[in-house]
Amino acid sequence: MGHNYPEEVTERAKNIKLLVVDVDGVLTDGTITYGTYGDELKSFNVNDGLGIILVKRAGIKCVILTAKASRSVKKRAKDLKINKVYQNFHYKINALSKIINKFNVKHEEICFIGDDVIDIPVLKRVGLAVTVPNGMEEVKSYAHYETKKKGGHGAVREVCELILKANGLWDSVTKAYFE
Secondary structure, three states: OOOOOOHHHHHHHOOOOEEEEOHHHHHOOOOOEEOOOOOEEOOOOHHHHHHHHHHHHOOOEEEEEOOOOOHHHHHHHHHOOOOEEEOOOOOOHHHHHHHHHHHOOOHHHEEEEOOOHHHHHHHOOOOEEEEOOOOOHHHHOOOOEEOOOOOOOOHHHHHHHHHHHHOOOHHHHHHHHHO
16 A cells, blocks of 8 residues: 555544645645735645545545635635635634534544644544644644645645545545556
8 A cells, every 4th residue: 555654543534524624834835925916826736636636536525624715715626626615714613513514524524634723623623633744833732643745735635645545445536547
C-alpha cells in the first residue's frame, strides 16, 4: 500500500462518511491577496481538488466550513461539486449540528481538517480530527493526525488518500487512470 498511518488514525478513518474542510490555512496556504478593486484572491491546490473528487466518487460527502465569506470559495466549491459550503461561521461549533442534521451523520463519522484556535471546538468532537504543519501550535494537541504536507500544498489530498486507503477504496476510485 505504501502508506504508514498510525493504527488509531486508520481505525478512525474507516468510519468516515463526511469530510469537512476549513479554507484559510487548509485548502489554501493562508495567504489572502486583495486585488486592485478590493476583490479577494485565494490560491487552491489542484491535487487537493482531485482528492476531493476521488473522495466524493467513493460516496463520501464533502463540505467546506469557514469563518469568512468569500466568492472565490464559492467558485472553488462549485467547481469541485462540494456538497455544501458553510461560510461566516466564527463559532464553527454552531455549524457542526447543522452539518450533522443535514447529512445525517454521527460525530465519529466526520473528519474535520482545521488549523487555528477557532477550529478546536469542532476538532474535539469529530471522529477524525486533522491539522496541518503550518497550523497553530495550540491546535496540534487536539488532532488525531497532522499531515506531512502543509495547508494549500496537498494536505487535503493527503487526508483524502488516508480515508480512501483505510477503507480499501483507493484502487477502485483511481483504477480508470491506470488502465
